[in-house]
Amino acid sequence: MSALKKxxxxxxxxxxxxRILCGLLIGAVLGLTVPKAAWIALFGDLxxxxxxxxxxxxxxVLITAALSQRTAKLDRRFGLVLILYMMSTFLAAFxxxxxxxxxxxxxxxxxxAAADTVPQGIGEVLRNLLxxxxxxxxxxxxxxxxxxxxxxxxxxxxxxKQFASDSxxxxxxxxxxxxxxxxxxxxxxAPFGIMGLVFNTVSTNGLSIFTTYGKLLALLVGCxxxxxxxxxPLIACIFLRRNPYPLVLRCLRESGITxxxxxxxxxxxPINMALCERLGLDQDMYSVSIPLGATIxxxxxxxxxxxxxxxxxxxxxxxxxxxxxxxxxxxxxxxACGASGVAGGSLLLIPMACSLFGISNxxxxxxxxxxxxxxxxxxxxxxxxxxxxDVMFAATAEYHEWLKVGKPLPRFLQTRKEKKKAA
Numbered sequence: 001m002s003a004l005k006k007x008x009x010x011x012x013x014x015x016x017x018x019r020i021l022c023g024l025l026i027g028a029v030l031g032l033t034v035p036k037a038a039w040i041a042l043f044g045d046l047x048x049x050x051x052x053x054x055x056x057x058x059x060x061v062l063i064t065a066a067l068s069q070r071t072a073k074l075d076r077r078f079g080l081v082l083i084l085y086m087m088s089t090f091l092a093a094f095x096x097x098x099x100x101x102x103x104x105x106x107x108x109x110x111x112x113a114a115a116d117t118v119p120q121g122i123g124e125v126l127r128n129l130l131x132x133x134x135x136x137x138x139x140x141x142x143x144x145x146x147x148x149x150x151x152x153x154x155x156x157x158x159x160x161k162q163f164a165s166d167s168x169x170x171x172x173x174x175x176x177x178x179x180x181x182x183x184x185x186x187x188x189x190a191p192f193g194i195m196g197l198v199f200n201t202v203s204t205n206g207l208s209i210f211t212t213y214g215k216l217l218a219l220l221v222g223c224x225x226x227x228x229x230x231x232x233p234l235i236a237c238i239f240l241r242r243n244p245y246p247l248v249l250r251c252l253r254e255s256g257i258t259x260x261x262x263x264x265x266x267x268x269x270p271i272n273m274a275l276c277e278r279l280g281l282d283q284d285m286y287s288v289s290i291p292l293g294a295t296i297x298x299x300x301x302x303x304x305x306x307x308x309x310x311x312x313x314x315x316x317x318x319x320x321x322x323x324x325x326x327x328x329x330x331x332x333x334x335x336a337c338g339a340s341g342v343a344g345g346s347l348l349l350i351p352m353a354c355s356l357f358g359i360s361n362x363x364x365x366x367x368x369x370x371x372x373x374x375x376x377x378x379x380x381x382x383x384x385x386x387x388x389x390d391v392m393f394a395a396t397a398e399y400h401e402w403l404k405v406g407k408p409l410p411r412f413l414q415t416r417k418e419k420k421k422a423a
Contacts, residue, residue, distance in 0.1 A: 012188070020261045023191030024198055031202025041200035047193020048263075050186045055266035056141045058179050059291045060153045062269065065176035066287035067157025068169055077282075077397045081289045084235060084393040085297040089336055091231050092299035092385075093306045093329040096223040100310035101325075105216045107315045107370055150295045180270045187262060187271070194261050213374045216311060220378050223303045224385045228252065232299075232389055239400045246412045247395060251275070251388040259387035260380045265294040268387045275391050280410055281398050289397075293390030300382025301336035302329075304371070309353040312367045318357045328356060347371040 011019070030040055132140075132147040137156075140148030160172065229248070236244035254275050259268040269291055276286035306328060313320050320328075335349040350371065351364035371378070399409055408418065 019191040020194055020258070023193075023195040024261070027195035027198030028202050030195070031199040035203035037199075041196050041203075043192045044194070044196025044198075044200055047186070047190065047196065051183075051262060051264045051267040052144060054179065054183055054186065055264055056144045056149050058183055058269055059266050059294065060137075060141060060149050061172070061176045061179050062291045063150065063153035063288060064157045064160065065172040066284070066291075067154060068160035068164060068172050077285055077401050078289060080239075080397040080400065081285075081293075081394055084239075084397060085293060085389075086333065088227070088232055088235060088389060088393065089297065089299050089302050090329060090333045091235070092223075092227040093302035093332040093336075094326070095226060095231055096303040096306040097310065097325040097329060099219055099223045099226070100307055100314075101320075103215075103219050104314045105219055105307075105311040107216070107311055107367060147295070150292065153291075180273070183267055183270050187258065187267065190258070190261055213370065216307075216370070217374050217377055220304065220307050220374070221381050223307060224300055224381050227299050227303065228256075228385050228388065232392060236392060236396045239396050240403070240409075240413070242413065242415055244396075248388075248392060250279075250412070251392040251395075252384070254278075255391050256384040256388035260384040263379050263383050265297075265383055265387045265390065266291075268383070269294055272387060272391045276394060279391075279395050281395060285398060286394050289394045290390055293394065294387070296337045297390050297393065298336035298386055299389055300385045302332040304347070304378060304382060305332040305335055305349055305353050308347070308350050308367055308371055309357075312350070312354050312359050312364060313357045315367075316359055316363060318359065320357065324356065328353060331356065347375070 027040075030037065034040075132145050133151040135143075135145055135148040137148065137152040139145070140152065160168065164172070233244040233248045236247065240247075255268065255272050258271050259265065262268055272290045272294075273286060276290060277283070309328060309332075310320060331353055335352065347368045350368055354364035354367070399413065402409060408414065411419065
């Protein structure tokens with residue numbers, strides 16, 4: 001037992017990022033050398049299955065517990081966080097329109113993908129969004145309907161705040177801590193899961209994903225990186241009135257990298273909340289805004305919907321004018337919020353966006369099929385963008401209020417003049 005304990009301690013002593021990179025490398029090598037060892041892929045299936053199972057419960061207990069506490073304060077900082085989330089998502093979609101105009105993509109469409117339910121218009125998207133909100137809370141948890149989970153968590157959180165006893169509130173707080181710890185244990189085993197996922201991808205597709213759909217994938221990733229490194233920092237700069245990149249790069253490093261490999265904004269919530277604590281943010285705020293961001297701050301999904309829809313339009317020869325592109329950006333923003341947390345949810349909203357240009361459902365579903373093929377890389381970058389943005393905008397909103405009341409910002413964000421004054 002002592003030997004096993006030493007191995008575990010040594011394993012935990014290595015940086016999680018280093019362990020994940022090792023898992024990535026080992027999985028790629030095994031996929032190329034022993035592609036028939038299918039049992040290795042089981043590690044990836046178990047890892048993804050565990051994340052999918054616990055993520056809805058995590059969002060539910062975190063928001064319920066946070067709102068039920070009598071000390072929780074949802075002031076104007078919270079309203080600013082919501083504005084930043086939605087502004088960023090719209091600008092991400094709008095920016096990807098220009099990317100698609102500059103680098104138009106044409107797809108080779110062969111087989112159509114299948115789907116049970118495909119929205120045909122923005123009215124149906126909004127209707128589905130409202131129906132998801134009032135779904136049975138147990139069903140919402142089972143089906144990973146994050147919109148329903150969020151809605152009932154907010155309702156029950158405020159109800160508990162009014163009627164729950166101190167012992168009940170203590171139980172909710174303990175439940176929140178316990179589920180968060182369970183997620184941390186799962187993420188601690190991420191290197192093995194990443195190894196299985198990479199092995200499965202490489203052994204099945206080889207490296208063809210980077211050649212057949214390389215240009216489309218490059219456009220998607222380029223638009224996401226442009227949003228992460230240009231658009232979002234510009235928004236933060238406007239509100240903080242200083243160089244935002246120390247904050248942006250720290251969020252990408254400490255949140256985005258783990259989100260890239262876990263591919264789940266919801267499962268990355270404990271990582272983000274720990275980062276918020278290190279940034280000195282108010283727990284009453286980030287305990288609500290971070291789970292909320294994992295549900296509605298979906299820049300990457302908006303980019304995916306926009307780029308894939310315009311690629312379909314270019315493929316069939318549809319000319320897209322500027323006013324229609326603006327409408328597409330708005331639709332992609334709303335659809336991205338509605339599709340949050342659902343596996344392949346953003347892809348299944350592509351036919352709805354395609355209907356704006358009169359593209360047939362058969363063609364649109366073939367585009368969905370292409371999306372699933374490149375989703376291995378696209379989804380990882382998308383989650384990295386979304387999850388790191390959750391922390392960055394939560395911090396931006398709070399630091400904006402600090403500046404209003406004259407409270408000094410953390411040293412890594414201070415100007416030279418402020419540093420000299422503090423010294």
